[in-house]
Amino acid sequence: MDFTLKVWRQAGPKARGSFETYKASGVSADMSFLEVLDVVNEDLIEKGTEPIAFEHDCREGICGSCGVMINGQAHGPNERTATCQLHMRTFKDGDTITVEPWRAAAFPILRDLVVNRSALDRIIEAGGFISVNTGSAVEANMIPIPKVVSDAAMDAAECIGCGACVAACPNGAAQLFTSAKIQHLNLLPQGQSERWQRTEAMVDKMEEYFGGCTNHGECQFACPKGISIDFIAYMNRDYLKSKVTNRKLGGQGFAT
Amino acid sequence: MELNAHVPAGPIQEQWESDQFNMKLVSPANKRRFEVIVVGSGLAGASAAASLAELGYHVTVFSYHDSPRRAHSIAAQGGINAAKNYQNDGDSVYRLFYDTVKGGDFRSRESNVYRLASLSVNIIDQCVAQGVPFAREYGGMLENRSFGGVQVSRTFYARGQTGQQLLLGAYSALMRQVGLGAVTLVPRTEMLDLVVVDGRAAGVVVRDLTTGEVYSKSAHAVILATGGYGNVYYLSTNAKKSNVTAAWRAHKRGAAFANACYTQIHPTCIPASGEHQSKLTLMSESLRNDGRIWVPKDANDARPAHEIPEADRDYYLERQYPSFGNLVPRDVASRAAKRQVDSGRGVGPLKNGVFLDFAEAIGRLGRSEIQERYGNLFEMYDRISGEDPYGTPMRIYPATHYTMGGLWVDYHLMSTVPGCFVGGEANFSDHGANRLGASALMQGLADGYFVLPYTVGDYLAGLLGQKAVPETHEAFKNAEREVSDQTKRFLGTNGKHSVDHFHRELGAIVWDQIGMERTRSGLEQALRDIPALKADFDRDVRVLGTADGLNSSLEDAGRVADFFELAELLARDALHREESCGGHFRVEHQTPDGEADRDDENFAYVGAWEWKGTGTPQTLHKEQLTFDYVHPAQRSYK
Numbered sequence: 001m002d003f004t005l006k007v008w009r010q011a012g013p014k015a016r017g018s019f020e021t022y023k024a025s026g027v028s029a030d031m032s033f034l035e036v037l038d039v040v041n042e043d044l045i046e047k048g049t050e051p052i053a054f055e056h057d058c059r060e061g062i063c064g065s066c067g068v069m070i071n072g073q074a075h076g077p078n079e080r081t082a083t084c085q086l087h088m089r090t091f092k093d094g095d096t097i098t099v100e101p102w103r104a105a106a107f108p109i110l111r112d113l114v115v116n117r118s119a120l121d122r123i124i125e126a127g128g129f130i131s132v133n134t135g136s137a138v139e140a141n142m143i144p145i146p147k148v149v150s151d152a153a154m155d156a157a158e159c160i161g162c163g164a165c166v167a168a169c170p171n172g173a174a175q176l177f178t179s180a181k182i183q184h185l186n187l188l189p190q191g192q193s194e195r196w197q198r199t200e201a202m203v204d205k206m207e208e209y210f211g212g213c214t215n216h217g218e219c220q221f222a223c224p225k226g227i228s229i230d231f232i233a234y235m236n237r238d239y240l241k242s243k244v245t246n247r248k249l250g251g252q253g254f255a256t
Numbered sequence: 257m258e259l260n261a262h263v264p265a266g267p268i269q270e271q272w273e274s275d276q277f278n279m280k281l282v283s284p285a286n287k288r289r290f291e292v293i294v295v296g297s298g299l300a301g302a303s304a305a306a307s308l309a310e311l312g313y314h315v316t317v318f319s320y321h322d323s324p325r326r327a328h329s330i331a332a333q334g335g336i337n338a339a340k341n342y343q344n345d346g347d348s349v350y351r352l353f354y355d356t357v358k359g360g361d362f363r364s365r366e367s368n369v370y371r372l373a374s375l376s377v378n379i380i381d382q383c384v385a386q387g388v389p390f391a392r393e394y395g396g397m398l399e400n401r402s403f404g405g406v407q408v409s410r411t412f413y414a415r416g417q418t419g420q421q422l423l424l425g426a427y428s429a430l431m432r433q434v435g436l437g438a439v440t441l442v443p444r445t446e447m448l449d450l451v452v453v454d455g456r457a458a459g460v461v462v463r464d465l466t467t468g469e470v471y472s473k474s475a476h477a478v479i480l481a482t483g484g485y486g487n488v489y490y491l492s493t494n495a496k497k498s499n500v501t502a503a504w505r506a507h508k509r510g511a512a513f514a515n516a517c518y519t520q521i522h523p524t525c526i527p528a529s530g531e532h533q534s535k536l537t538l539m540s541e542s543l544r545n546d547g548r549i550w551v552p553k554d555a556n557d558a559r560p561a562h563e564i565p566e567a568d569r570d571y572y573l574e575r576q577y578p579s580f581g582n583l584v585p586r587d588v589a590s591r592a593a594k595r596q597v598d599s600g601r602g603v604g605p606l607k608n609g610v611f612l613d614f615a616e617a618i619g620r621l622g623r624s625e626i627q628e629r630y631g632n633l634f635e636m637y638d639r640i641s642g643e644d645p646y647g648t649p650m651r652i653y654p655a656t657h658y659t660m661g662g663l664w665v666d667y668h669l670m671s672t673v674p675g676c677f678v679g680g681e682a683n684f685s686d687h688g689a690n691r692l693g694a695s696a697l698m699q700g701l702a703d704g705y706f707v708l709p710y711t712v713g714d715y716l717a718g719l720l721g722q723k724a725v726p727e728t729h730e731a732f733k734n735a736e737r738e739v740s741d742q743t744k745r746f747l748g749t750n751g752k753h754s755v756d757h758f759h760r761e762l763g764a765i766v767w768d769q770i771g772m773e774r775t776r777s778g779l780e781q782a783l784r785d786i787p788a789l790k791a792d793f794d795r796d797v798r799v800l801g802t803a804d805g806l807n808s809s810l811e812d813a814g815r816v817a818d819f820f821e822l823a824e825l826l827a828r829d830a831l832h833r834e835e836s837c838g839g840h841f842r843v844e845h846q847t848p849d850g851e852a853d854r855d856d857e858n859f860a861y862v863g864a865w866e867w868k869g870t871g872t873p874q875t876l877h878k879e880q881l882t883f884d885y886v887h888p889a890q891r892s893y894k
């Protein structure tokens with residue numbers, strides 16, 4: 001197969017970027033999208049042009065490193081598939097494919113297709129944990145958890161933190177990420193003590209960096225893990241409850 | 257160099273407790289005065305950093321990833337072992353200890369393994385308290401499964417994403433400490449040297465990968481939790497960026513490197529589909545519980561799998577190992593597959609795999625049960641290969657997966673450089689010559705949550721009142737200069753080929769000669785080929801761009817340069833070990849029926865190598881192993 005790639009090149013955070021066109025020929029249908037970038041890069045290096053910078057690591061769809069806009073879609077056209085898991089059999093021979101970095105105010109471009117997603121870590125730092133020092137845990141089976149609850153928490157916990165939800169959102173909002181992180185812990189009995197502080201702290205931190213949610217729902221389609229926007233509804237409910245019913249609890253401690 | 261394992265005296269069951277009692281304590285007020293560096297934020301690094309910070313030490317964490325949560329630990333699928341005996345099926349700390357020593361083919365240190373087994377239960381408690389959503393029974397209790405050929409069900413798991421969930425737990429604990437100001441997190445920053453002053457670890461030299469700045473950070477102690485070196489084979493199941501650089505540079509500063517030749521090849525990975533292949537994907541070992549492995553009897557059989565009648569199939573594992581069948585340990589299953597493919601009976605377009613067939617299981621259990629058990633794995637296989645495993649048998653082939661070797665450490669996980677500790681896959685660890693499934697996650701977390709917080713404290717207590725060596729010390733300045741010089745050299749070489757090109761070529765040599773089967777002549781050949789290729793690399797590598805910004809070719813160049821040196825040690829270690837054990841199979845040393853022939857009389861030791869300078873072979877030091885509790889026996893799976 002042969003492809004034409006239009007790739008966003010930008011030398012650094014402050015540099016001006018533009019699209020460059022590259023040919024990828026003799027591509028096999030079994031190659032992954034990132035392997036095509038590898039081959040293009042080999043070629044560029046032989047020709048004396050700096051290779052395209054892109055983020056990747058596990059190449060198994062779990063680390064959340066990879067992620068680019070492919071023909072305007074976060075992680076490309078396939079549902080529940082991260083960029084590294086996208087294979088070329090998805091495309092037609094001769095296609096032109098446009099490749100861009102995540103575009104969001106909270107994710108400044110570092111170089112070419114690489115962006116800085118550390119704002120997501122700031123949200124976790126604000127409350128995405130259960131405060132339990134090493135050594136102070138009780139015996140694990142002392143906390144029975146109904147299977148349905150544990151499964152629902154796992155559905156949320158599967159988030160790989162790639163940022164596709166933010167990139168897909170017209171507002172650059174991080175509601176899907178934040179709600180998945182909050183609900184993973186809020187659903188579990190272990191997470192109850194800090195439920196209200198956690199919700200307020202993480203939502204408030206999210207709003208410092210990201211845009212607001214207007215229910216487009218693009219995020220859930222872009223999510224390589226298929227995380228549902230139902231979690232956003234749960235998060236909003238908990239946030240409201242915290243502000244109104246549980247404001248004493250919510251106002252405690254580090255939430256300020 | 258002296259190897260003293262500092263194993264506490266007394267019966268094995270009491271060693272850790274008496275050791276803990278004998279350790280010096282640091283008062284809360286004094287803990288604040290100590291600086292600890294943790295390099296790596298995988299399971300071992302994140303858990304160690306969080307736990308030390310909780311105790312009151314000030315911790316700085318470096319990682320080349322953009323977020324701690326991306327460390328390679330995230331990719332572990334199958335599960336984590338713990339001797340909880342929740343299933344009432346006869347498990348115990350002693351049994352886990354026994355299985356691990358035996359599984360390691362009697363090449364691990366008994367005392368460490370016993371401690372690991374006894375700490376395993378605390379890990380599960382800690383993780384559950386953090387909110388790790390392990391699989392549960394309908395009654396709300398934790399569920400277990402049996403894994404990797406052991407006879408008890410002691411493996412805890414979270415769907416097919418156990419590593420992810422455990423790492424998110426450790427990461428959340430770490431981020432809590434970041435928020436509290438007890439941990440300074442420095443992502444996208446690579447450690448490029450260990451600085452040793454007056455015989456002690458004094459800090460590290462790092463490079464900020466986004467700005468290119470090279471600088472030093474000093475501390476009272478340094479913990480390396482930088483993962484394994486499987487990518488020396490180029491193709492492996494490891495994440496693309498996993499590398500040996502941190503461990504290797506510490507080795508060059510005096511840390512002995514042990515058992516380099518113990519590498520684990522995992523039998524169930526998706527075979528390469530062509531030249532462009534950039535990495536290999538693991539299919540969980542659990543598939544072997546229900547899948548049957550076979551190849552056509554006739555190497556020239558071109559029929560599609562479902563048209564080949566039973567009589568023309570060779571279920572070779574079931575035939576050769578009637579009692580364990582498809583569930584033989586990883587090393588045995590891997591070698592058997594290699595022999596089939598080498599004999600020309602491989603399947604698939606490149607004839608580079610064997611079938612893993614679920615037709616019988618689907619017939620017996622029904623499609624929906626198989627979907628319930630392996631649905632996500634089948635989906636992943638389909639996505640990568642474009643074939644539907646419900647209808648067509650999977651194709652699998654072994655791939656490098658884990659490295660048992662690593663920096664030598666004593667019972668306190670301290671390397672031969674005082675003040676430099678090593679945790680997780682980066683140390684030569686508790687797995688001997690072969691690691692059992694679901695035991696790496698256990699070891700990484702035992703090291704980080706429950707061992708290092710104590711042993712690092714004991715070391716620091718001896719430094720009370722001392723300031724960390726200032727970063728203006730000439731040892732730091734010299735190391736910074738060396739790092740910058742290396743960078744300049746790469747950028748200035750201006751040769752013809754990319755870094756990746758050399759890495760692929762190196763990987764091919766290592767896989768062919770130091771892979772699943774090793775021979776004296778092959779290893780000697782490797783010891784000629786590797787330096788020759790390294791010379792080409794030095795002369796002919798092309799690294800474009802500059803040093804003062806994000807430049808992944810430049811990062812890779814440093815890592816591949818270290819892989820070259822490691823590969824030589826791998827060959828040397830494999831050559832000197834004139835026996836077969838665990839992941840190290842020497843063709844010259846096999847029993848008449850083709851099994852590993854261990855030589856306990858001459859090789860029951862840890863081989864720890866001391867760096868002697870570029871171009872000079874390392875020298876070998878031996879830590880003799882004794883087996884007072886588990887009596888060495890030949891493994892048999894017939």
Ligand SMILES: Cc1cc2nc3c(=O)[nH]c(=O)nc-3n(C[C@H](O)[C@H](O)[C@H](O)COP(=O)(O)OP(=O)(O)OC[C@H]3O[C@@H](n4cnc5c(N)ncnc54)[C@H](O)[C@@H]3O)c2cc1C
Nearest residue numbers: 296297298299300329334335447483680681694695696697
């Ligand atoms: C596909 C796969 C599946 C697996 N499944 C299982 C399983 O089911 N059960 C099990 O027990 N084990 C499993 N393993 C093994 C297990 O996942 C690993 O051994 C373990 O996670 C290693 O953890 P670690 O903390 O030692 O290192 P890693 O998780 O590899 O972390 C290394 C860290 O060090 C950092 N780092 C490295 N070098 C530097 C440097 N020079 N400067 C700065 N930072 C650096 C990295 O950024 C990273 O944060 C699996 C492995 C693979 C490949």
Ligand code: FES
Nearest residue numbers: 057059064066084
């Ligand atoms: S590279 Fe890890 S998710 Fe794609």
